[in-house]
Amino acid sequence: xxxxxxxxxxxxxxxxxxxxxxxxxxxxxxxxxxxxxxxxxxxxxxxxxxxxxxxxxxxxxxxxxxxxxxxxxxxxxxxxxxxxxxxxxxxxxxxxxxxxxxxxxxxxxxxxxxxxxxxxxxxxxxxxxxxxxxxxxxxxxxxxxxxxxxxxxxxxxxxxxxxxxxxxxxxxxxxxxxxxxxxxxxxxxxxxxxxxxxxxxxxxxxxxxxxxxxxxxxxxxxxxxxxxxxxxxxxxxxxxxxxxxxxxxxxxxxxxxxxxxxxxxxxxxxxxxxxxxxxxxxxxxxxxxxxxxxxxxxxxxxxxxxxxxxxxxxxxxxxxxxxxxxxxxxxxxxxxxxxxxxxxxxxxxxxxxxxxxx
Amino acid sequence: xxxxxxxxxxxxxxxxxxxxxxxxxxxxxxxxxxxxxxxxxxxxxxxxxxxxxxxxxxxxxxxxxxxxxxxxxxxxxxxxxxx
Ligand SMILES: [Zn+2]
Numbered sequence: 001x002x003x004x005x006x007x008x009x010x011x012x013x014x015x016x017x018x019x020x021x022x023x024x025x026x027x028x029x030x031x032x033x034x035x036x037x038x039x040x041x042x043x044x045x046x047x048x049x050x051x052x053x054x055x056x057x058x059x060x061x062x063x064x065x066x067x068x069x070x071x072x073x074x075x076x077x078x079x080x081x082x083x084x085x086x087x088x089x090x091x092x093x094x095x096x097x098x099x100x101x102x103x104x105x106x107x108x109x110x111x112x113x114x115x116x117x118x119x120x121x122x123x124x125x126x127x128x129x130x131x132x133x134x135x136x137x138x139x140x141x142x143x144x145x146x147x148x149x150x151x152x153x154x155x156x157x158x159x160x161x162x163x164x165x166x167x168x169x170x171x172x173x174x175x176x177x178x179x180x181x182x183x184x185x186x187x188x189x190x191x192x193x194x195x196x197x198x199x200x201x202x203x204x205x206x207x208x209x210x211x212x213x214x215x216x217x218x219x220x221x222x223x224x225x226x227x228x229x230x231x232x233x234x235x236x237x238x239x240x241x242x243x244x245x246x247x248x249x250x251x252x253x254x255x256x257x258x259x260x261x262x263x264x265x266x267x268x269x270x271x272x273x274x275x276x277x278x279x280x281x282x283x284x285x286x287x288x289x290x291x292x293x294x295x296x297x298x299x300x301x302x303x304x305x306x307x308x309x310x311x312x313x314x315x316x317x318x319x320x321x322x323x324x325x326x327x328x329x330x331x332x333x334x335x336x337x338x339x340x341x342x343x344x345x346x347x348x349x350x351x352x353x354x355x356x357x358x
Numbered sequence: 359x360x361x362x363x364x365x366x367x368x369x370x371x372x373x374x375x376x377x378x379x380x381x382x383x384x385x386x387x388x389x390x391x392x393x394x395x396x397x398x399x400x401x402x403x404x405x406x407x408x409x410x411x412x413x414x415x416x417x418x419x420x421x422x423x424x425x426x427x428x429x430x431x432x433x434x435x436x437x438x439x440x441x
Contacts, residue, residue, distance in 0.1 A: 109421075109422050118419055120421070150402070153409075
């Protein structure tokens with residue numbers, strides 16, 4: 001089982017057969033227990049039996065989770081439902097049973113241990129404390145904070161309820177823990193808009209020279225402000241002294257098997273996930289270096305058919321097993337969201353226009 | 359004096375305090391995510407409570423493994439706490 005492997009040590013020769021076998025068994029599992037999934041597979045891939053390669057594994061458009069209740073467990077087994085943060089339209093609804101939820105937390109911790117070590121670190125959360133209140137608790141932001149807070153101790157919230165910096169709390173945290181390895185976590189936009197920018201405007205700075213900043217949630221809002229990754233890191237360093245900054249990418253539809261940015265600025269697949277990039281017109285898989293629509297595969301989703309998903313993001317796979325950072329597996333960059341019109345086209349996978357021949 | 363609570367009593371009281379449940383509900387088999395009160399947020403409070411009560415530092419493996427009252431005893435035993 002891939003889940004027992006270290007996150008970044010498998011080369012393709014070892015990983016590919018294990019991954020294909022696990023994805024095939026997940027496809028079979030979901031065809032049996034989720035009738036909507038079975039309908040999509042038979043409509044899109046007539047005569048489908050089993051995938052002989054990664055690219056032949058059936059995939060769902062991630063937006064289907066907004067329109068359909070896709071789950072492979074009876075209602076009585078639903079232990080928790082995750083919702084995407086989608087600002088427009090319906091949120092995705094992801095049904096988890098205890099097994100899948102447990103697998104997600106374990107995998108997230110396993111990946112994070114690689115980057116942070118096993119010791120829990122004093123943790124500064126770039127958000128307001130009420131984000132975990134019951135009325136917010138289903139948001140993607142709350143789910144992300146809860147998941148990552150397992151890696152921390154002495155949790156401190158950096159923002160007040162009005163989104164201003166709680167500078168007293170932050171300075172107190174710094175004076176207590178700055179000499180130790182610290183974890184700082186927040187959503188990319190929150191870190192920029194409500195932390196770095198506010199420190200800058202109020203001409204304040206903090207010093208956490210032993211900290212790692214993890215952030216996720218997408219670059220869209222920052223690109224609108226012409227802030228790229230290099231600018232982001234530079235500003236973080238300037239105003240907080242935090243030298244290590246790692247973005248990570250992941251979907252609510254595949255919680256746990258996240259993709260973390262390495263020192264070279266590349267997002268890395270772990271042993272528990274993989275990616276493909278497809279042409280937006282033909283849906284054929286594209287070679288390394290070609291930009292297309294990102295498909296994500298994860299071995300975790302058992303309670304819902306989310307093991308192979310076509311995202312709404314454009315990406316380029318840069319290489320496999322040979323990143324200069326030394327980690328094995330594919331590595332890639334996100335190139336932004338698909339235009340709305342394309343998304344409409346590929347979300348409607350009940351119309352059998354998306355057909356993979358292999 | 360024999361008024362000092364035993365480690366078992368301390369453990370039960372830590373669970374009851376952090377999960378906000380009566381001590382009578384803290385059985386050996388009580389498990390993470392089986393009652394509404396023991397969710398991921400309460401889990402972090404519980405970990406902090408156990409660390410303070412028993413003066414230990416739990417790592418991320420411990421947090422994931424600590425999935426029942428029974429498991430809590432095992433993990434604390436690993437850190438030198440006897441029951
Ligand atoms: Zn790398």
